[in-house]
Amino acid sequence: MAYTKEQIQEMIRQEAKKALATGEVSAVVGWTSTRFEDRTKPFFAETESECDLLVWNEYCINGTAKYALDDRYPEKKLAVIARGCDSRAINRLIQDKQVKRENLYIIGVACDGKDNPICKECQHKNPLTFDVLVGEEVEEQINADRFAEVLAFEKLTPDERYDYWAKQYDKCIHCYACRNACPACNCIECYADQYRTGWQGKAADREQNQVYGLTRVYHVGDRCIECGECERVCPMDLPIMRQTRKMLKDINDLFGDYECGLPDDRKPVLGEYKLEDPDEFM
Amino acid sequence: MARIGVFICHCGTNIASVVDVERVAESAKTMPGVVFATTYKYMCSEPGQAMIKESIEQYNLDRIVIGSCSPRMHELTFRKMLKGTKINPYMLEIANLREQCAWVHTDREKATEKAIGLVQMSVAKVANNKPLTTSTIPITKRALVIGGGIAGMQAALDIADCGFDVTIVEKEPSIGGHMVMLDKTFPTMDCSACISTPKMVECNAHPNITLKTSCEVEKVSGYVGNFEVTIKEKAKYVNHDLCTGCGLCQTKCPTKVTSEFDQGLSKRPAIYIPFAQAVPSKPVIDANACLKLTKDKCGICEKVCPIGAIDYKDEVSYTTEEYGAIVIATGYELVDWAEMYPEYGGGKYKDVITGLQFERLVNASGPTEGHIVRPSDGKEPKDVVIVKCVGSRDPKKGKSYCSRACCMYSAKHAHQILDKIPNSRVYIFYMDVRTPGKGYEEFYDNTRRDGAQYIRGRVSKIYKEGSKLIVRGEDSLIGKPVTVEADMVILATAMEPSPTVADVANKLGIAIDADRWVTEAHPKLRPVETQTNGIYLCGTCQGPKDIPDTVAQGSAAAAKVAALLCHDEMETSPMISFVDPNKCSGCGFCEGVCPYKAITMVEYAGRDGNRRVTKTVAQVNEGLCQGCGCCNAICRTGCIDLKGFTNDQILKEVDALCL
Amino acid sequence: MSVKKDNNWEPVILAFCCNWCTYTGADLAGLNRMKYPENVRVIRVPCSSRVNPQFIIRAFQKGADGVLVCGCHPGDCHYATGNYYTRRRFMLMKRLLEYNGIDPKRFQAKWISGSEAAKFRDTVIQVSAEIKALGPNTKFVGTYAPQNAVEGGQE
Secondary structure: OOOOHHHHHHHHHHHHHHHHHOOOEEEEEEEEEOOOOOOEEEEEEOOHHHHOOEOOOOOOOOOOHHHHHHOOOOOOEEEEEEOHHHHHHHHHHHHOOOOOHHHEEEEEEOOOOOOOHHHHHOOOOOOOOOOEEEOOOOOOOOOOOOOHHHHHHHOOOHHHHHHHHHHHHHHOOOOOHHHHHOOOOOOOOOHHHOOOOOOOOOOOOHHHHHHHHHHHHHHHOOOOOOOOHHHHHOOOOOOHHHHHHHHHHHHHHHHOOOOOOOOOOOOOHHHOOOOOOOOOOO | OOOEEEEEEOOOOOOOOOOOHHHHHHHHOOOOOEEEEEEEOOOOOHHHHHHHHHHHHHOOOOEEEEEEOOHHHHHHHHHHHHHOOOOOOOOEEEEEOOOOOHHHOOOHHHHHHHHHHHHHHHHHHHOOOOOOOOEEEEOOOEEEEEOOOHHHHHHHHHHHHOOOEEEEEOOOOOOOOOHHHOOEEOOOOEEHHHHHHHHHHHHHHOOOEEEEOOEEEEEEEEEOOEEEEEEEEOOOOEOOOOOOOOOHHHHHOOOEEEOOOOOOOOEEEOEEOOOOOOOOOOOEEOOOOOHHHHHOOOOHHHHHOOOOOEOOOOOOEEEEEEEOEEEEOOOEEEOOHHHHOHHHOOOOOOOEEEHHHHHHHHOOOOOOOOOOOOOOOOOOOOEEEEEEEEOOOOOOOOOOOOOOOHHHHHHHHHHHHHHHOOOOEEEEEEOOOOOOOOOHHHHHHHHHHHOOEEEEOOEEEEEEEOOEEEEEEEEOOOOEEEEEEEOEEEEEEOEEEOOOHHHHHHHHOOOEOOOOOEOOOEOOOEOOEOOOOOEEEOHHHOOOOOHHHHHHHHHHHHHHHHHHHOOOEEEEOOOOEEEOOOOOOOOOHHHHHOOOOOEEEEEEEEEEOOEEEEEEEEEEOOOOOOOOOHHHHHOOOOOEEEOOOOHHHHHHHHHHHHO | OOOOOOOOOOOOEEEEEEOOOHHHHHHHHHHOOOOOOOOEEEEEEOOHHHOOHHHHHHHHHOOOOEEEEEEOOOOOOOOOOHHHHHHHHHHHHHHHHHHOOOOHHHEEEEEOOOOOHHHHHHHHHHHHHHHHHHOOOOOOOOOOOOOOOOOOOOO
């Protein structure tokens, strides 16, 4: 029998308390309510009583994994309440050697789909990596069409595509929110912040935004876990996943089925090669 | 601020006839950082170089651009020239105004414009050059040869003759490899053991060679000139320092198991010297067969040994030694044909044998003392079928490559059968006959004249009827099926790399191809080098080949080793990657793409905000890095960069060309 | 340095060439006095795998009309495996640029060996003609000028 939201919420609170009670965990990252009924915010529960402020509902949309990078050299474990996407984000961070698995305590919880458009294409509602699972697993949707949007966009003419993106990048305010939310953007120092090498400018004009936009796709494209945080946090509503998914689609077309953040040892596509890869540069 | 000098070469009329060199020099004077620009007829000549040197002094230049022929031509010349000045040899860029401008264009105006662009690119780059210094690394004047077959022995002997210490590591209890198993060698029919055992003895006796039999390479670290190799010595259970090799133990041992040396055609005791001419000629105990070691019974060898050399408590031991160069010569094995070809009986017919088994049968020191008989009933065969390309040239079942030696040894086998067995008949099923080699075609012709019948086609089935083996195939030249009633079938099975090669290559950090052959640095021009400096290859670990080619490669590898070891130290290129450990996130992607295993992840005392923390960051081994820059482009932060081709320099080149 | 006049317009084409194959092939083209258009400028890199796709974006931003990346044929890389990574990187990059509205002809990659002087010439002639037909690139072109334009260095 499936559990109700309230039951799961209670179980999350209990697991959080248990984790804190071990003394090995500094805090539990989850969600808490806000003054708006249809919004939650990320929340660090550090005491038993704070655990009772953790909530579980369809508005728990913020990713929790990236908070593991707040302290890259922690003395205690961080407990993370992880849905499918959060667990993939954690795998991303582990595979990129940015956090150590032993520094995390993962409270897995199957996601029922949140009030977030990207959840419609989700293929991993159940957490893939966890220490304890709250509630029970849910049925995964198969054949979710991740690339429909990209396919449709590819049909436009080059000029239409350019104009579309130019308009989008005209809106961009170069705030780097997409970078800060992305679990694949985990460099200690981003290339974009390097002043002397001057990879790109910092001004929020169309061209410099374009350079940032393209470089961002290239940097994360083969490691993207498709959580959609970049797009969700964008204050100017840029369709960022439409860019990243393009690269993912090409990877799938050229090099075989490919998804990131799964608990396997597969290297990112650009970090390996096969002799029999397709070749169009002859 | 940089003080750049620009020197445009006329190259006689080579450049000046198409490019307006004076205009290029004038234009260069306006480029940022340029304090002096001039032209000269031949920049590479003595007076040209003297003029550059004078200008460096006169205008207090700290870096220069030379617009001349290709940097592939004179970059080294001009770097050498700078060694005598106050400018570092790497504060130089060359604009390619001859091969890539004057010689390929005719329009003077456009060519001059392009030349100005190229000079501008070089000026922008040189402004970002940093002085680089070559460092030297010492060279340990010792070599390690992995594999003691004919290839390894030849390489070891040649290196040792140059005066360098060599260690041969051989996994078997004796050196000698496959060659010593063979009976005669084509096309001269000289006795294989007679010409290979002197090499074995010489290896043993050579003052510069250390033999390490029953040993394997456990771990390799370091780089050219400075390898540190851990060698694992398997338990022999016989103290070879005491053993005199009298052989009494093996005559008394009650256990009998299949002989590897005789390819399963005879038995050997559990304590054994692999073959009569083995080097070292001292026994080892097969721990899997010995009653004492498996069941704690027997113990006869210990009792009979006159000097107490038997040691049942012997254990695996490890030694670590330093070497300057390594040669891999791990050789081949025959493919397991039984699995690939169930239609040939899949190994259930005793009289279907491999070429190597035939070598033991026909060998005077083999299990039958050289009498060719059927393994099943000991009778002399009259009708013998030889099947070529078993596993070779058969991508569906076996390997796509040709095993190269089979055509010749099959002809040799036919010749030996026809010679030794009166009224015998030999049928050879072949796809093509390939005899490229001195005296090879003549040998094949003679075999046909001897009476060997060559049938062009593959064999589809071998089955037994009574005591006969029925061989069915097709004669593709007449397009009709043929059936031969044979007494014995010899399969010319494909060579494949030794099963150990993948492991050894992995430890050495060298590449193997899809068929597991070791990949050479360049198939034509660097055939005995691997892409890792200081590691060389020879023999059949690189691909199927016959004895002459194998020996030639052994000597070639030795020459390469000697050319390295004859120096006390070597200069390393300064144009290699370097890491900014403070920016490195430690993701390790660079480590994964480096073809030379030059990047390792190390601990680094860094900072995280106000805290002192131990970070894990990438580090480049200067002895291993070859400066390809593959790691640079995969680093998102750009914290691993290439000296001489930094991100900064290339971005400035791009900017300068697009302006 | 080209003057962008409509009738007399010459494109700016950058070619990143690996030192061991294509750069050598380009030198050989010179040695054989082959002729090709002046608008291609070669940037020498040790290996095609040294070419960071960000260099390509930078070139377009700075107003390049076309970019070419050339290296050894797969299997022939001087550094054994570099061009296999190049192949993956730029097959994806090319598609991404195209997706963003850059004509695929403006960014091309080619394997040209040290002996293929004629292929180098033919490639340059072809790319040059294609880009001339397309006209000047206006996409992604910006005004960004990095600091320390003359003397840069590490942070």
